[in-house]
Amino acid sequence: MRKYFALPACFAVSLLVTACATQTNPNFDKAQQNVSDLQNHPDARQYAAIETQDAVSTLEEAEKALNKGADQSKVDHLSYLADRRAELARQTIVLRTAEEAYESLPEERARTRLKARDKEIEQLREQLNAKETERGSVVTFESVLFDVNKADLKPAANSTIRTLAEFLNDNPQRKILIEGFTDSTGSDAYNLQLSQARADSVRHALVREGVEPDRIDTVGLGKAHPVASNDTPASRAMNRRVEVTISHDEQEVPSR
Structure with a gap:
């Protein structure tokens, strides 16, 4: 016990x-x-x-x-x-x-699967500061990895991309949902476009590292779902991010 x-x-x-x-x-x-x-x-x-x-x-x-x-x-x-x-x-x-x-549960197979999943989750948490949610394991690309009003990833993101791609290639049954977010400045239309472009940029980087493209969905959510207020530069920077959610086993990642 x-x-x-x-x-x-x-x-x-x-x-x-x-x-x-x-x-x-x-x-x-x-x-x-x-x-x-x-x-x-x-x-x-x-x-x-x-x-x-x-x-x-x-x-x-x-x-x-x-x-x-x-x-x-x-x-x-x-x-x-x-x-x-x-x-x-x-x-x-x-x-x-x-x-x-x-x-x-009496089934040894269930215990084995859980232990394997725990090990994988711990690996993500240690290497990529991933967090576990009901929807899946979430890896966040913060605003510092993008230039202002740009969608291309900076070279500083390469290490995270490679580590994430290695994990995904080692676990081919898992699905991926990439969500882009912005702060509240700018028009809704512009924020949706920019957040989608940043999500797509992360997708392209993972595909270049060998991740199958049909495993990855992307969506731009603009200023929706902020993680901080938009009252200060520091809090707005927290909201400008891309979140990569990795499914539990082979199931699709639920939408928000």
Whole structure:
């Protein structure tokens, strides 16, 4: 039986911004809400106690920086880290819940498949900072890998492309959905066009590395589904990205 760390009962108390704070920050508010939701998750203590505590501690750092009037970029950065660590905790809950479910099955083949999948997911997380979601494993190409208003990948992306292509070629049963995103500046039509072009650019790069083109779908979603507010340059940069979602086994990646 798998053992997990338990949290003290007081751990579930939601974080609140100190009453004397007058500053507001949308990225901090978003991270605070996500960490609070994580704390209220019924499985957080059992399956992701350490990961959840990491998210809480980082949010506390962001709160202290906000209350002390630190630079907005520092608050944004700490808020982003807290949000990502909350996401990692949620991924851990999903993964360990699935592990426990599979371990209760008598079929050895199911256990073997799960172990192989866990190993592959861990490989992606270590090499490409992938995150596990219900739709699949997600690898993100951030805005720094594209010039402003351009769709061509910079040379800095080559290493990630090669590593991702190697994984995909070693797992030919998996499908791929590439989604492009922009910030909220510019017209909707332009953002859709640019996000589609960037998604296609990543697809072409993977095909050049030997990935079968019929395994890959692309879509440009423009400013939809932001991961941060669009109020600062730093938060807008977070929203300018391309996400590569890799399916679980041979199933298609569900659309949003």
